[in-house]
Amino acid sequence: MEETFYTGAIILKRSPWRENDSKVIVYSLEKGKLELVARGTKKILSKLASHLEPITLSDLMVIKGRQVNYVGTAISEESFQSIKGSLEKIFLVGETINLFNSLVKEQEPDPQLFYLLRDFLFLVNDNEEAELFDVAFKIKLIEILGYSPNFNSCIICGQNNAKQSFIFDFVKGGIVCEQCKAHISKNIQTLNLALVDNYKKISSLEIKNIASPHLPETDREKLKKFLSNYILANIK
Ligand SMILES: [Zn+2]
Numbered sequence: 001m002e003e004t005f006y007t008g009a010i011i012l013k014r015s016p017w018r019e020n021d022s023k024v025i026v027y028s029l030e031k032g033k034l035e036l037v038a039r040g041t042k043k044i045l046s047k048l049a050s051h052l053e054p055i056t057l058s059d060l061m062v063i064k065g066r067q068v069n070y071v072g073t074a075i076s077e078e079s080f081q082s083i084k085g086s087l088e089k090i091f092l093v094g095e096t097i098n099l100f101n102s103l104v105k106e107q108e109p110d111p112q113l114f115y116l117l118r119d120f121l122f123l124v125n126d127n128e129e130a131e132l133f134d135v136a137f138k139i140k141l142i143e144i145l146g147y148s149p150n151f152n153s154c155i156i157c158g159q160n161n162a163k164q165s166f167i168f169d170f171v172k173g174g175i176v177c178e179q180c181k182a183h184i185s186k187n188i189q190t191l192n193l194a195l196v197d198n199y200k201k202i203s204s205l206e207i208k209n210i211a212s213p214h215l216p217e218t219d220r221e222k223l224k225k226f227l228s229n230y231i232l233a234n235i236k
Contacts, residue, residue: 004063004072007031010117011056012101014038024052024071025101026060027117032109033101036062038071051076055083055093057118080125089130093121096134103145103235112144119207132220136202136210138227143203147235149174151196156180166191168226170233187233195222 009028017023022038038048051058051074061072083089100117120137124130142148153160155174166175171185198219202210215223 004061005030006059006061008077008114009034009058009060010114010121011052011054011058012097013054014052022052026058027100027104027114028060028109029111029114030109031062031107032113033104033106034062034069035106036060036071037065037068038074048074050079053079055080055090055097055121057121078122078125080121082125083121089124092130092134093124096120096137099138099231100141103141110144113141116140116144116207123207131224132210132215133207135220135223135227136205136207138231139199139202140207142231142235145235148203149199149230149234151175151191151199154180156183165193166196168230170229173234187229189226189229191226194219195226198223199226 007028007030009026011024011026012033013025015023017037020040024036024038025033026036027033038052040048048071050056052071053076056076057078057080058074058076060074063070063072083093104113116137120133123133127133149168151166151174153175154177155169155172156176157180159177159179167181167184168174168189168191169176169184170187170189175191176184176188198215202223
C-alpha cells in the first residue's frame with residue numbers, strides 16, 4: 001500500500017477533533033468516502049481551512065497513518081460561492097449533503113456518485129432555481145445505491161396492472177394494486193400517473209440535461225414529498 005495518494009474530493013463535513021485538529025469527511029473520486037484528520041496548530045489549520053470547508057471541491061494529498069489518514073495538502077478547485085452566498089441554497093445543499101453522507105458507506109469508491117455530486121453542486125451553484133436539481137439528485141442517488149422504488153408491479157401479488165393512480169405503500173416499499181388494497185399499511189400516498197412519469201423521465205436523464213422549466217412547481221412539490229417519505233421509510 002502506498003504511503004500517500006492524491007485525489008479530487010468533495011468536502012462533506014468538518015468538525016473539531018481533539019485540541020487542535022479537525023476531522024473532515026470527504027467523498028473522493030479514487031477512494032470513495034473517507035474520514036481524514038487535518039492536523040496542526042490553529043495557524044496551519046487556518047491556511048487549510050477554506051480548502052477543507054464543506055461544499056468545496058478540492059485536490060487533496062492524503063497521508064496514510066496507522067490508525068487514521070491525514071490531510072497532507074488541500075487546494076480548492078471550486079468553492080461554490082453562489083451556494084455559500086445564498087441561505088436558501090446552503091440550507092438545501094447542506095441537507096442533501098447530510099443525506100448523501102448518511103447513505104454512502106466508507107471506502108467504496110463509485111465514480112458515478114462522485115460525478116453526480118459534483119454535477120449537482122455546479123448546477124445549483126450556476127442556476128437560480130435549485131429545487132429540481134435537488135429532486136433529480138435524490139432520484140439518481142437512490143438509484144445508484146440500489147434503492148429505487150418499483151412502480152411497475154404490485155408489491156403484494158406481483159401483477160403489472162398500471163392504472164390512472166397507484167397506491168404507494170411506504171411500509172412495504174412499493175405500489176399496491178386495486179385487488180390487494182385490503183392489505184395496505186397506514187403509511188401510504190396515492191400517486192398519479194403524472195408523478196410516476198415525471199419520476200421515470202428524470203431517472204432516464206443525466207442530471208445535467210434536466211432543465212428546470214419542464215416541470216411545473218406543483219408536480220415538483222409532489223415528487224419532493226414522495227421522495228422524502230420514501231427515503232425516510234425505506235432507506236434511512
Ligand atoms: Zn396486487
